[in-house]
Amino acid sequence: MSQTPRLLITGASGYIGGRLVELAAAHGIEVAVLGGAPPGSDVPATAWRLGEPAPDPTVFAGVTAVIHLGHSWASDARQKTSPDNINLVGGEALARAAFAAGVPRFVFASTTSAGPAARNAYGRIKHAIEQRLAALPAIGQGLVCARIGLVYGGPERALFGLMTKLVRMTPILPIVGLDRRVQPIHVDEVCAGLLALALDPLPPRDGRASSTYVLAGPRPVRFADWLRMLRRAQTGGSMILVPIPTWAALLACDLTRFLPLVPTVDRERVLGLAGTAPMDSAADLAALGIEVADAVSRLGSCRPARRRHTAEAVAMLRYMSGRSRLPVSAIARLLRGIDRVDPGALGLPRLVMLWPELIRVFEPSRPHQGHRLADRLHLAAMVAECLPRPKAARLARFSSLLTQAMLELSALPFRPILSRRYA
């Protein structure tokens, strides 16, 4: 074995694969690709597809580990879980060839939805592959199945891409499985986990299936909350989710194929959502040394969310100071103050950014410590108080007071209900 670790990756042109190749290279790990390489990357690639005969043994020369991410969705659609599914056949052939060539480790990317009775074919097939690989003779400690949760972050591809597109497109989304719990994990965290599983000594298993590790967010969140978080991060707005029965969702999926301008949603995706159950991942993550960051804060730091947050701070400061032009430094101070106590945007309606006076209908009339919007406005008032103020004439002061009184009166009827949104 050479000194630098060498990885052979399948599915490198995919969502996780692309990022994995990048990260491995960044860690000084030698990477070769079996099948399609990530676009624009110069990693050595050997042409091969699932379903073709096992690749030439020379591709395995000096390889420390194979990470098998490749998956053929087309075969799932055609052959379902029949033994002819090329994911099954191809995965087994690849593992056999790798072990035969002396590769010490084979990491198979599976899913947290894997199971013999999973509702989607994907989960059942991944489970079947796990079973087949485990039945291979003489693999010892070499086989590792990584059950991966709901991956987000990075390029908008795969299921993550689909979800971000959907939440961006519409504030109202009819969807299944809203109460299901998903386990979001950032793509970089998945990649770190895969690298650890491929290259490090495997952490001991205490009495569990010897080769399976879970790479999924340790704190499951409701799918509905997850979509709302995504929506907030993408647009800063909130969203209405309409629960629908699975059959209706499947029908809708079929319709997306014929509708222009709407991303096509595969039935498989819907079934996958309808049938996931959380898995305990904390122990595995800890053993692998992977720290899973809080998804909300990670999503909140993406650019659209930040933009929205800033726009809200500007609106609050405009509202509180009564000025339309504000020094950038004052906005930065307010953002810093907010982020220390309650980071991220509130999701105020867009109209507020255009007409900050509207904020008044969303704030509580009663003194209210701990109301998210009221607390932010208090900070905005403190920042505004430090801005230079022109000395207003008495008449101007009086008319401004009168305007405020009228606006306040007109806002009163809305407050009891609207202020609850940001409590």
Place this chain on the structure above:
Amino acid sequence: MTSSPHDADIVIIGSGPAGVSAAFPLVETGLRVLMIDGAGREAAGTRTAGEPWRKRLGDGLEALVPEDGLSPKLRTPAGRRIVGDFQRRASIEGDGFIAVGALARGGLSRLWGAFVCEFDADDLTGWPIALDDLRSSYRAVTERIGVSGSATDELSTFYGSSGALQPSLPPGPTAARLLACHDDRDAPDFALGLARSAILTADRAGRKACNLGKDCLWGCERGAVYDARFDLAALRRRAEFRLADQALAVRLTRCADGWEVSTQDGRRFSAPRIVMAAGALGTAPLVLPLLPDPSAELRLLSSPVMAMPLVMPARIGRSAPDRGYSLAQLGYRLRYGRREHDYVTGSVYELSYLPMPSFAGRLPLGRRAGMEVMSALAPALMVATAFFPGDCSDNRLAWQRQGNRSTVVVRGGFDAGLADKRGRVAQRLRRIWRRRGAWTLPGTTLAAPGTDVHYAGPFGMGLQRPHGTTRHGELHAAPGIHIVGAAAFPSLPSKHPTLTIMANADRIGRHLAALR
């Protein structure tokens, strides 16, 4: 005493008003004094120049935090820094109690309102000392720190007359009008007068007189407002005095002929006698472990405080004064019962000198409208505080050990009788203010226990229990340890206690000096 094995003749724990006051008589008799100061490394200090936001919010935006009901004094950048540091570093936790302290050089005098007054014979009821025992100390302290106020108005006797006063500060226009409308005939048990403050109106010893620059809250760059660091600087010029920096005392242990203080960073200092001047809260973690039953619950006195917003219609529409000072303008006293301590005291502040947002947040309006109304009305607005005596509080303090960490937990509460007294007092005050041309606005609130920062008394002088102390503050359970601050007050009248804390420390300092 140079052959002594000790680091000093006396170790004083705490560099606040009590610590420096005890130190003066000691060094003046030639005793070697070592002061232990728990202050952490301090940032450059309060900035008083530069852009307005730096002064108001702090370089690190320390003061930019949501409304939390603390007094405006504690919400300044320095206040946030000092109180935050105390809450992080002192092993004291509040349970329904806002524990305010200062592990900063100069102690709580860095954040105080500078209101000073003497206790009178009634206030000292139940104390093992008489007013005469304190009088010369009051005089010495008053002369040292510089106090301005009236020696001739209705409150001058009530506030005490032991020390010479500098001329009083001019109250703001609204407070002045309230005072002008005051007539003592309608309420004989109510007295109103000019505030008595440790603010200079004449230059002295390197400090300059107040120039009415309005910025008292954010640190007086002229040094007109007293803070114990001035005394500390004077003490440090004396050969007998040493200061141990960044030394947070964590433990007291008995050693040969005396006591040893261990600090958090492992230093040890010993002396035949220890003077505890670490504040009523800060004293507890050091002293409780010395008691026969360290985890017994002790009573901590505090003065429940109520704030009443007032508007003076005659001043509506006037512009805010250009000059003035932002601390208490007036003081008052109102009796509500027959016993010696049955009175409330308070001060009247003018709102146009104070930061607006926290007051605006109390109005039943939106924040913007609240700010507009506040700034339009500010020249006509005042806020009156009302402090109740310590017997209206019901706070318990106990030492708890969790693993190898020990903390003092203060459970806050009010005495059951307070609600009734508060209602009666508020009603009477409303009527009194009304007669003097000011209306009480909605929003009179009783602050959470501990907010007053007038803490006193777990180790009361004259108390015949192990946690009690002698008339010289010497702890029964641990002779050689003298508690000189408010921690040894047997009772707490509603008056501002700082001057008495200093005078009592001075008195005990003189006693210890005489023991030599």
